Amino acid sequence: MPDQPIxxxxxxxxxxxxxxxxxxxxxxxxxxxxxxxxxxxxxxADIDWDRPRDFSVPEELKTxxxxxxxxxxxxxxxxxxxxxxxxxxxxxxxxxxAGKSVVTSNKELMAKHGEQILSAAAQHGVDVQFEGSxxxxxxxxxxxxxxLTASRLDxxxxxxxxxTNYILTxxxxxxxxxxxxxxxxxxxxxxxxxxxxxxxxxxxxxxxAILAAIAFGARxxxxxxxxxxIAAVTTTDLDYARQMDYVxxxxxxxxxxxxxxxxxxxxxxxxxxxxxxxxxxVFNAIFIRGPECGEMMLYGRGAGxxxxxxxxxxxxxxxxxxxIHNSAGRVSCTCEGQxxxxxxxxxxxxxxxxxxxxxxxxxxxxxxTIFGQxxxxxxxxxxxxxxxxxxxxxxxxxxxxxxxxxxxxxxxRDLNIxxxxxxxxxxxx
Amino acid sequence: MPDQPIxxxxxxxxxxxxxxxxxxxxxxxxxxxxxxxxxxxxxxADIDWDRPRDFSVPEELKTxxxxxxxxxxxxxxxxxxxxxxxxxxxxxxxxxxAGKSVVTSNKELMAKHGEQILSAAAQHGVDVQFEGSxxxxxxxxxxxxxxLTASRLDxxxxxxxxxTNYILTxxxxxxxxxxxxxxxxxxxxxxxxxxxxxxxxxxxxxxxAILAAIAFGARxxxxxxxxxxIAAVTTTDLDYARQMDYVxxxxxxxxxxxxxxxxxxxxxxxxxxxxxxxxxxVFNAIFIRGPECGEMMLYGRGAGxxxxxxxxxxxxxxxxxxxIHNSAGRVSCTCEGQxxxxxxxxxxxxxxxxxxxxxxxxxxxxxxTIFGQxxxxxxxxxxxxxxxxxxxxxxxxxxxxxxxxxxxxxxxRDLNIxxxxxxxxxxxx
Numbered sequence: 001m002p003d004q005p006i007x008x009x010x011x012x013x014x015x016x017x018x019x020x021x022x023x024x025x026x027x028x029x030x031x032x033x034x035x036x037x038x039x040x041x042x043x044x045a046d047i048d049w050d051r052p053r054d055f056s057v058p059e060e061l062k063t064x065x066x067x068x069x070x071x072x073x074x075x076x077x078x079x080x081x082x083x084x085x086x087x088x089x090x091x092x093x094x095x096x097x098a099g100k101s102v103v104t105s106n107k108e109l110m111a112k113h114g115e116q117i118l119s120a121a122a123q124h125g126v127d128v129q130f131e132g133s134x135x136x137x138x139x140x141x142x143x144x145x146x147x148l149t150a151s152r153l154d155x156x157x158x159x160x161x162x163x164t165n166y167i168l169t170x171x172x173x174x175x176x177x178x179x180x181x182x183x184x185x186x187x188x189x190x191x192x193x194x195x196x197x198x199x200x201x202x203x204x205x206x207x208x209a210i211l212a213a214i215a216f217g218a219r220x221x222x223x224x225x226x227x228x229x230i231a232a233v234t235t236t237d238l239d240y241a242r243q244m245d246y247v248x249x250x251x252x253x254x255x256x257x258x259x260x261x262x263x264x265x266x267x268x269x270x271x272x273x274x275x276x277x278x279x280x281x282v283f284n285a286i287f288i289r290g291p292e293c294g295e296m297m298l299y300g301r302g303a304g305x306x307x308x309x310x311x312x313x314x315x316x317x318x319x320x321x322x323x324i325h326n327s328a329g330r331v332s333c334t335c336e337g338q339x340x341x342x343x344x345x346x347x348x349x350x351x352x353x354x355x356x357x358x359x360x361x362x363x364x365x366x367x368x369t370i371f372g373q374x375x376x377x378x379x380x381x382x383x384x385x386x387x388x389x390x391x392x393x394x395x396x397x398x399x400x401x402x403x404x405x406x407x408x409x410x411x412x413r414d415l416n417i418x419x420x421x422x423x424x425x426x427x428x429x
Numbered sequence: 430m431p432d433q434p435i436x437x438x439x440x441x442x443x444x445x446x447x448x449x450x451x452x453x454x455x456x457x458x459x460x461x462x463x464x465x466x467x468x469x470x471x472x473x474a475d476i477d478w479d480r481p482r483d484f485s486v487p488e489e490l491k492t493x494x495x496x497x498x499x500x501x502x503x504x505x506x507x508x509x510x511x512x513x514x515x516x517x518x519x520x521x522x523x524x525x526x527a528g529k530s531v532v533t534s535n536k537e538l539m540a541k542h543g544e545q546i547l548s549a550a551a552q553h554g555v556d557v558q559f560e561g562s563x564x565x566x567x568x569x570x571x572x573x574x575x576x577l578t579a580s581r582l583d584x585x586x587x588x589x590x591x592x593t594n595y596i597l598t599x600x601x602x603x604x605x606x607x608x609x610x611x612x613x614x615x616x617x618x619x620x621x622x623x624x625x626x627x628x629x630x631x632x633x634x635x636x637x638a639i640l641a642a643i644a645f646g647a648r649x650x651x652x653x654x655x656x657x658x659i660a661a662v663t664t665t666d667l668d669y670a671r672q673m674d675y676v677x678x679x680x681x682x683x684x685x686x687x688x689x690x691x692x693x694x695x696x697x698x699x700x701x702x703x704x705x706x707x708x709x710x711v712f713n714a715i716f717i718r719g720p721e722c723g724e725m726m727l728y729g730r731g732a733g734x735x736x737x738x739x740x741x742x743x744x745x746x747x748x749x750x751x752x753i754h755n756s757a758g759r760v761s762c763t764c765e766g767q768x769x770x771x772x773x774x775x776x777x778x779x780x781x782x783x784x785x786x787x788x789x790x791x792x793x794x795x796x797x798t799i800f801g802q803x804x805x806x807x808x809x810x811x812x813x814x815x816x817x818x819x820x821x822x823x824x825x826x827x828x829x830x831x832x833x834x835x836x837x838x839x840x841x842r843d844l845n846i847x848x849x850x851x852x853x854x855x856x857x858x
Contacts, residue, residue, distance in 0.1 A: 023721055027579050033646065033763045034578045131576065137722045139568070139576030146575075147560065147568030149463045150456050150742030217462065275728060278707050283724075292452055292739040293566045295712075296729035299704060300722065310721040313579030325756035334462045 005038040006320040009069030011091055012082030013046040013057070016105045016132060019309025020079060020316075022055050027313075035317055037324065043069045070095045077319050079312060080104040081132075085112055096120040096128070101319040101328065105132030105312050111206035111222045114213065118333040127328050129315035134207045135160055135284045137307035138300040139314075144214045145331050151292040153215045156254045157428065160207040162282035162302045163191045163198035164230050164250040168267075169280045172238045172247065178231055190282060200229035201250060201265040208252035211286070212263055216256055218339035220263060226344040228266035237354060237423050240394045241269050244380065246352075247277045251428060260342040269352050269396075269427040345406070350379065350399045350427035355412070356419040359391040363417045367393070370415075374408035376400055390419055396427060434467040435749040438498030440520055441511030442475040442486070445534045445561060448738025449508060449745075451484050456742075464746055466753065472498045499524045506748050508741060509533040510561075514541055525549040525557070530748040530757065534561030534741050540635035540651045543642065547762040556757050558744035563636040564589055564713045566736035567729040568743075573643045574760050580721040585644045585683045586857065589636040591711035591731040592620045592627035593659050593679040597696075598709045601667045601676065607660055619711060629658035630679060630694040637681035640715070641692055645685055647768035649692065655773040657695035666783060666852050669823045673809065674701045675781075678708070680857060689771040698781050698825075698856040774835070779808065779828045779856035784841070785848040788820040792846045796822070799844075803837035805829055819848055825856060 008024075010017045024031065024039055031039055044057055045066040063069065070078055070091060078095040080102060082088040088109050095102050097120065104110065110117070110130045121128040131141045135158070144153075159165050163185060170181045182199065185191035197203045209222040230250050241248050246269040255262040270277050275297045279285040284302025289295050301307035322328045357363045364383055371378060382394045397405065412418055437453075439446045453460070453468055460468055473486055474495040492498065499507055499520060507524040509531060511517040517538050524531050526549065533539065539546065539559045550557040560570045564587070573582075588594050592614060599610045611628065614620035626632045638651040659679050670677050675698040684691040699706050704726045708714040713731025718724050730736035751757045786792045793812055800807060811823045826834065841847055 023579050027581060027721070030581060030646075031579055033765065034574075034760075036761070137580075137725060139572045142571065142576050143568045145463075146747060147571050147743045148739065149746045150452050150460055151566075151739040152456060152459060217459075273707075275707065278702075278704065292456070292735040294730040294733070294736050296566060296727075298725075298727050300725035304723070306721040307723050310577065310580040314576045317578045318575060321759050322756075325754065325759050327751075327754035327756035327759065330750050330754050330756065331463075332465070336462065 005040045006077065006323060007040045007042040007075050008077040008079055008316055009042055009072065009075045010044045010079045010081065011066045011069065012080065013044050013053070014081065015305045016308045016312060017044070017079065017081035018053055018055060019305030020081065020312045021057065023306065023309045023313045031317060035320055039316060039320060042072065042075050045069050066091050067094070070098055070100065075100065076323055077101045077103060077316055079316060080106060081312065082106070083108070085109050089113055092117055093120060096124050096126060099124055099126060101127040101323065103129045103312055103315040103319060105130070105308055107133040107203065107206040107210060111209040114210065115219050115335070122329060122332060125328050127319050127322055129318055130210070131315050132308045132311040134210050135286055135298070136300065136302040136304060137311050138284060138286060138298045138302065139311070140211065140286045140298055141214060143298060144211070148288070148293060151290050153288060153290040154256050155289040156211050156215045156286065157276065158207065158211060158252045158284070158286040159249055159276055159279050160252050160284050160286065160302060161198055161204045161250060162284055163195065165279065165284070166190050166282045167199070168230060168233065168248060168250065171233070171235055172242070175235050177235055178233060199231055201227045204250060204252045204265045208254055208263060208265055211252070212254035212261060212339065213335055215254060216261055216339065217334050217336055218261070219335045219337065220339045224263070224341045226264040226266070230267050232423065233267050233425070234423065237425060240354065240382065241352070243382070244396065245272045246270060246427070247272055248425065249276060249279070253428065257342055260340045262342050262347050264344065264347070267425050269425055271429065345403045346401065348399050348401050350429060351397050351405060352423070352425045352427055353395045353397065353421065354423040355393050355421045356390050357393055358417040358419070359385050359389050363391070364393060366415065366417065367412055370411050371397070371408050375404045376408050434469040435506065435752060436469045436471040436504050437506040437508055437745060438471055438501065438504045439473045439508045439510065440495045440498065441509065442473050442482070443510065444734045445737045445741060446473070446508065446510035447482055447484060448734030449510065449741045450486065452735065452738050452742045460746060464749055468745060468749060471501065471504050474498050495520050496523065499527055499529065504529065505752055506530045506532060506745055508745060509535060510741065511535070512537070514538050518542055521546060522549060525553050525555060528553055528555060530556040530752065532558045532741055532744040532748060534559070534737055536562040536632065536635040536639060540638040543639065544648050544764070551758060551761060554757050556748050556751055558747055559639070560744050561737045561740040563639050564715055564727070565729065565731040565733060566740050567713060567715060567727045567731065568740070569640065569715045569727050570643065572727060573640070577717070577722060580719050582644045582717055582719040583685050584718040585640050585715060586705065587636065587640060587681045587713070587715040588678055588705055588708050589681050589713050589715065589731060590627055590633045590679060591713055592624065594708065594713070595619050595711045597659060597662065597677060597679065600662070600664055601671070604664050606664055607662060628660055630656045633679060633681045633694045637683055637692060637694055640681070641683040641690060641768065642764055644683060645690055645768065646763050646765055647690070648764045648766065649768045653692070653770045655693040655695070659696050661852065662696050662854070663852065666854060669783065669811065670698050670781070672811070673825065675699060675856070676701055676706045677854065678705060682857065686771055689769045691771050691776050693773060693776070696854050698854055700858065774832045775830065777828050777830050779858060780826050780834060781852070781854045781856050782824045782826065782850065783852040784822050784850045785819050786822055787846040787848070788814050788818050792820070793822060795844065795846065796841055799840050800826070800837050804833045805837050
């Protein structure tokens with residue numbers, strides 16, 4: 001075992017990069033014991049060293065010149081915690097070409113350019129690790145690549161966005177509507193000033209692309225993943241769901257369906273006894289099912305300086321082990337070709353529907369008849385009268401093709417007894 | 430990447446060894462894609478090839494001579510799925526001395542002789558992997574060693590025995606007493622003919638010794654772990670627990686307490702909203718807490734041919750990667766010295782107590798006064814009258830030293846108003 005320390009450069013000293021730096025400093029003893037040598041932070045690059053940080057970095061380690069770290073021959077590993085696909089991508093590709101292993105927590109980068117990045121790593125005989133890109137501290141990527149290596153997977157379903165899970169949890173617990181809870185989440189720092197990526201499901205879509213590629217061994221074009229955000233979910237829906245023993249979560253769903261993959265991000269009703277149903281607040285979890293492993297779930301903090309920083313630190317140690325043992329590429333990409341993604345119209349799901357109708361006899365029967373004619377069969381129904389001569393009907397439909405449902409709904413929407421189809425949320429069993 | 434396949438010998442072709450064999454056969458394509466070469470089963474040793482198995486093994490691979498496989502120079506990895514510490518230990522030590530990496534699912538062996546086995550592996554420049562020894566398919570050992578490498582851990586709490594969790598779950602759901610459910614579990618194959626190891630918590634103790642050693646970086650003498658089984662848990666206790674929003678689980682608890690470790694296996698009341706509370710039936714889960722990782726949980730099937738077989742298969746692939754890359758010892762043992770275990774009398778816990786007392790005024794006050802005098806403070810109390818002039822009092826006491834509680838109970842037991850102290854179960858918050 002060499003005494004030579006492993007030297008790293010950190011690009012982007014924000015939440016995750018800062019968390020990593022703090023962990024490497026405070027847990028140096030644990031790391032030395034696990035690795036047999038030290039991890040030394042040789043430099044940190046950031047474009048803004050004036051913004052407030054709750055930890056201090058020695059002046060001599062600070063730089064604004066990322067390329068100086070990438071091209072420093074004494075640095076072994078580059079950590080990219082900048083985010084996005086602009087300079088982050090350039091830096092990662094440059095570092096790989098310079099023969100450095102790379103650790104990144106950048107989900108957008110890995111979702112959109114993972115193939116190019118992993119090929120470059122293989123070509124240059126170095127590693128790329130990205131555990132921090134999905135699920136924060138949850139060891140999902142290493143588990144998929146190294147613990148479920150011999151298991152086929154049929155299904156991977158994740159709550160992979162803490163912001164939306166926090167919002168849905170508080171809406172459900174406190175009966176407050178989306179806009180109010182979002183505003184509070186922004187005040188508390190749980191949601192960004194521009195929350196689009198989170199609440200529209202874009203962040204979850206990037207993460208699903210990464211998970212599905214590894215779980216199913218095929219590259220996933222992220223833009224082909226069906227996506228719906230949570231802005232349309234109401235406390236009324238959350239209440240009906242609870243009455244029927246469901247919760248509503250924003251799920252990232254990947255399923256194998258013969259030679260195709262179902263890939264979708266949308267709010268979903270989930271049975272209250274499903275392992276994911278109890279995942280509340282900012283926590284994330286990933287549920288997996290396969291013929292060998294059965295049902296599994298990994299649960300933990302999906303974001304934050306120390307949780308995500310600790311995932312990144314573990315990746316740094318993993319790369320360092322490969323440098324020490326000259327074993328880069330020991331665990332490689334296993335994607336074979338492009339995933340065939342099933343169009344959402346052909347996906348079969350169960351759905352929850354809430355509609356406002358005229359409160360008079362025969363209405364339920366008329367609508368039920370149309371569903372029946374279109375081959376959409378009913379699992380349960382609740383009808384409740386409102387104050388204004390209207391009634392609310394809530395249906396849960398058995399699993400069937402989305403196109404049948406859409407065709408039934410287009411007839412039902414035209415009925416004059418139907419005032420509004422308020423909500424349609426898919427149900428996961 | 431070499432075309433040379435990696436050749437393994439399997440010792441013990443029971444549930445786990447058989448599951449491994451089936452997985453290696455059926456998932457050969459997945460394994461080749463991950464590893465870049467094939468895993469070939471070069472031989473299987475068992476003392477009894479006549480017992481019924483639901484899969485077939487080619488005659489030319491069968492042997493009753495384990496040493497022939499261990500000493501076969503064409504075999505790279507020995508898998509030990511015999512169990513126990515008799516021949517299993519001899520075979521493992523012989524294989525390591527012969528320069529073979531070893532994969533084992535044997536918790537008793539690793540709990541009792543892990544230090545000796547891991548030292549021998551290091552000495553001979555080979556690997557020992559034992560993911561299948563705890564939690565079946567749950568990737569807890571790899572996660573502790575490779576994903577939480579840079580995280581300090583304060584607490585690890587597991588439901589690591591499926592038999593007892595199945596029994597407690599059915600007792601709770603169906604209101605049947607322990608003996609009846611145990612008998613049914615035996616008929617269904619969820620409990621052994623001699624269930625002692627499971628129901629007395631011995632199996633959980635072995636698993637806790639393994640988990641705690643890795644989580645806390647210190648060798649754990651398994652015989653020093655405090656242990657209580659589940660035979661004394663009654664449906665009455667399960668019902669009271671539910672009334673107070675708790676569940677009762679057999680927990681394996683490891684906690685860091687300054688320079689000491691608290692290590693104990695016993696039934697415990699767990700708040701209904703704790704992530705472990707929803708772990709039902711034969712499922713296992715391990716909950717972890719630390720300053721960097723926060724709260725985490727890994728959940729899955731803790732036993733069974735395919736779940737445990739898939740964990741063993743992943744270990745085989747991991748050893749194979751180290752053989753291909755000449756990187757054995759890449760992840761090594763990190764124990765430093767012996768754990769200092771806190772005596773159970775000095776451990777501070779909250780407890781649930783159920784006692785049968787005379788149903789007359791002043792009884793509760795008399796008992797409460799004694800608790801107060803001994804410094805045991807009360808969190809909640811329920812008193813219910815029974816039919817026979819007696820009453821049942823159920824207390825939950827605040828966290829405090831066990832010795833204070835024991836001293837209060839020894840006074841209370843002597844009161845003539847107290848007919849019986851029926852149950853004392855620790856509470857985990």
